[in-house]
Amino acid sequence: MPKLLLLLTLLFLQSAPRLTVSTTRVSHPGHLEMRGAGFTPKGSVSSHLKRPDGTEFPVLPIMADNRGEFSHDIDTLLLYEGTHELWVVDDTSKVSSNVVRFEVTLEQK
Secondary structure: HHHHHHHHHHHHHHHOEEEOOOOOOOEEEOOOEEEEEEEOOOOOOEOOOOOOOOOOOOOEEOOOOOOOOOOEEEHHHHHEEEEEEEEEEEOOOOOEEEOOEEEEEEEOO
């Protein structure tokens, strides 16, 4: 029983998948970087990107490294002006990250 309790405690303390972006406001055209952590090491993740009109781009598969982390450059050239939503699902555990929102603007820096 103590081993089971220890295992459950470790699973509970394991960090949930989390997603960040380098900026929450980016010009068109421009770039931002998304970073993920807390995913299955060397596992596949599925990146989801929702347009301002609510439709979703095709899912993008990404591989996490041996620490369960990844990064990916997002080019805004094909994105619409407005607020986009981004989240990633761990394909092994089926656990979803937080949802990150970023705004694409036509203003130049």
